[in-house]
Amino acid sequence: MAEETRELPAELRYIQYSHSLEKKYLPSIRALISKDLSEPYSIYVYRYFLYQWGELCYMALDPLQDSLLGVVVCKLEPHASHSPPTLRGYIAMLAVSSTHRNHGIATTLVRKAIDAMIERNADEVVLETEETNVPAMKLYERLGFIRSKKLHRYYLNGNSAYRLVLHLKRVDDMIGDGGGGGDGGII
Numbered sequence: 455m456a457e458e459t460r461e462l463p464a465e466l467r468y469i470q471y472s473h474s475l476e477k478k479y480l481p482s483i484r485a486l487i488s489k490d491l492s493e494p495y496s497i498y499v500y501r502y503f504l505y506q507w508g509e510l511c512y513m514a515l516d517p518l519q520d521s522l523l524g525v526v527v528c529k530l531e532p533h534a535s536h537s538p539p540t541l542r543g544y545i546a547m548l549a550v551s552s553t554h555r556n557h558g559i560a561t562t563l564v565r566k567a568i569d570a571m572i573e574r575n576a577d578e579v580v581l582e583t584e585e586t587n588v589p590a591m592k593l594y595e596r597l598g599f600i601r602s603k604k605l606h607r608y609y610l611n612g613n614s615a616y617r618l619v620l621h622l623k624r625v626d627d628m629i630g631d632g633g634g635g636g637d638g639g640i641i
């Protein structure tokens with residue numbers, strides 16, 4: 455059954471994740487993300503990202519109830535198959551509550567994550583998304599991501615994916631996409 459679409463609260467709050475917020479928000483982060491996954495990630499996957507790159511995770515909160523409406527989870531590390539190595543950001547997970555979509559929440563979350571990566575001198579940002587995920591493809595392409603590779607039968611359900619890349623530095627500084635396997639993100 456279709457879920458009712460709610461009015462967006464006037465003053466949505468966007469906050470950066472920090473370890474002190476784990477108890478309060480990690481259960482809702484898992485719940486929000488696993489809603490759109492066929493196979494939920496274990497708690498260790500979330501901790502892998504949040505312990506090391508919590509400052510690249512942003513949450514959208516309803517200001518009245520402090521409830522989680524959206525989240526983006528990322529990482530940033532050297533990518534050695536480029537020579538010289540690039541500093542590669544990776545968007546591992548992105549989800550917005552189904553009742554609050556199409557209000558620009560994901561766009562704001564992704565922009566904040568990209569800004570945080572730029573502050574940390576990232577060269578590029580990559581991610582994979584299912585080729586059938588039209589809202590996600592539109593969102594990322596609107597933000598300037600381009601399709602760098604098709605990954606055939608990338609997901610367990612047999613669906614293919616696109617690797618998308620956003621170059622943050624001069625294009626002639628980058629040496630191709632580098633390829634390589636996925637970094638473990640699905641949504």
Ligand SMILES: CC(C)(COP(=O)(O)OP(=O)(O)OC[C@H]1O[C@@H](n2cnc3c(N)ncnc32)[C@H](O)[C@@H]1OP(=O)(O)O)[C@@H](O)C(=O)NCCC(=O)NCCS
Binds near residue numbers: 551554582590596640
């Ligand atoms: C993909 C997903 C994260 C998008 O979230 P969202 O918050 O609805 O995305 P946005 O609102 O930022 O953008 C969606 C549309 O709203 C429009 N929009 C942006 N700002 C807006 C605003 N202030 N008011 C109204 N509409 C707005 C955008 O133009 C966009 O439209 P278009 O891309 O069709 O042209 C969401 O659908 C989701 O959680 N899906 C399930 C999980 C998933 O697929 N994650 C991504 C995997 S890579």
